[in-house]
Amino acid sequence: MRLVLLGGPGAGKGTQATALAQHWHIVHISTGDLFRYHRDHGTELGVLANQYMTQGQLVPDELTEKMVEDRIGQSDVAVQGGFVLDGFPRTVPQGQALSAILASQHQHLDAVLYIFVPEEILEERLVGRRVCPKCQANYHVTFHSPRVADTCDTCGAALIQREDDRPLTVQTRLRVYQEQTSPLIAFYEKVGLLRTVDGNQPPERVTRALVAAAGKVADD
Ligand code: AMP
Secondary structure, eight states, X not given: OEEEEEOOTTSSHHHHHHHHHHXXXXXXXXXXXXXXXXXXXXXXXXXXXXXXXXXXXXXXXXXXXXXXXXXXXXXXXXXXXXEEEEXXXXXXXXXXXXXXXXXXXXXXXXXXXXXXXXXHHHHHHHHTEEEOTTTOOEEETTTBOOSSTTBOTTTOOBXXXXXXGSHHHHHHHHHHIIIIITHHHHHHHHTTOEEEEEOSSOHHHHHHHHHHHHHHHHHO
């Protein structure tokens, strides 16, 4: 199973990709997580990428595509027989690059699952999001607050707000999404891969809808 999750920032791609990876026993590949890993380890790529990430801008296509090509080529993807991509592609050229990478390995995508959430709800989700820097658990100041204020329920670390979840940066991310990422919806619709799911419902229901949408493709 080779899947792409599409959706605005805050649509729940990370949560849903984790659930789908467990369901299908495939590898979860998050470009945001890969860039944060590089940034936290001070690699050359991480230092470069961080300049874009903190501004809410996209890292240049060439760097991103190379990182994804390397990741897809790792042995766990072949062993587990597939992946769910979370946060890639984010531009039409990245979508074209992904097709080329897969074609060079005689592979193709099975489905592109689009998690639709209205923009005002995305903004509310992002600005209120808090994350645990230690175990990566996610919280929300209104919808999912921790038992003890600003403290992770799981590991007790102090919660933080991601720098790119600050209000001004969120505005930029939503604009970048509209301008650069949303054209991928038409791009994948045209080739018959797009399946749209309502992302404005409880996470477990979104997961069920995604599994049904992807499962239908697998059965076709
Ligand atoms: P995310 O965690 O998916 O919201 O990604 C965090 C940041 O990483 C984004 O705001 C971008 O700066 C960068 N990033 C992640 N994926 C991509 C991508 N496919 N293309 C360019 N930049 C990306």
